[in-house]
Amino acid sequence: MPPRPPQKPNRRMRGFEPASGLLRDRIRTVGEARGFAVSRLLTHWAEVVGEDLAARTRPVKVGYGKGGFGATLTLLTMGASAPMVQMELPKIREKVNACYGYNAISKVLITQTAPMGFAEGQAGFGPAPKAPPKQTDPAIRQRAEETAQVVQDGGLRAALELLAQNVLSRSANRAVTKKG
Incomplete structure (x- = not known):
């Protein structure tokens, strides 16, 4: 008797399915490989520890001791x-x-890295937001353009103007602070 072809699950589709439902099994598999029994810790890290800590940290793995008690979060x-x-x-x-619902984690270890580290542990830390550009005095801008106008190369001239x-x-700011 030939083997039966795999059958599709019998379910009705009711419009669009949430992406989390489509990825749930894959996230669980990856999480369990790293020791995360509760995948919510990975997927909702900012909600678990707060925005401030989530911006500075990423959970890497959970290691369990020999007896299964007192896991270590890295x-x-x-x-x-x-x-x-x-x-x-x-x-x-x-x-x-609190996310696990019981005292699963007994110890938390910190691993330090640079923003561009090993492929496995690359952190997604972004740069600090840039400050808005300062408005320069038109007289200072005009004087800077006059100073750099003898340079023929456009890129070099723009860098010298800046x-x-x-x-x-800076010189004008120092002069103002000395007077005040």
Whole structure:
């Protein structure tokens, strides 16, 4: 007797399915491979620990001891943020255990990395938001253009104009602070 072809699950589609439903099994498989019994810890990290901590940390893995009690959560953070995260470890452990529903995590370890690290542990830390550009005095801008106009190369001329604006603005700011 030939083998039966695999049958499709018998279910009715009711419009669009949420993306989380489509990815649920894959997320669970990846999470379990790294020791995360509760995938919510990975997918909703910002909700579990708060926006501030989530911006500075990423959960990497959960390691279980020999007896299965007292798991260790490993977090990834940038080196400069590590001391601040270290001070908040009891709060992180408390919030993660609240996510699990019992005292699953007994210890939290910190792994420090640079923003561009190993392929496995690359952190998605973004740069700080840029400050809006300062408005320069038109007289300073005109003087910077006059200073750099002898240069033929356009890119170099633009860089020299910007440098001249910065130097002249700084000099003007120092003069104002000395008077005041």
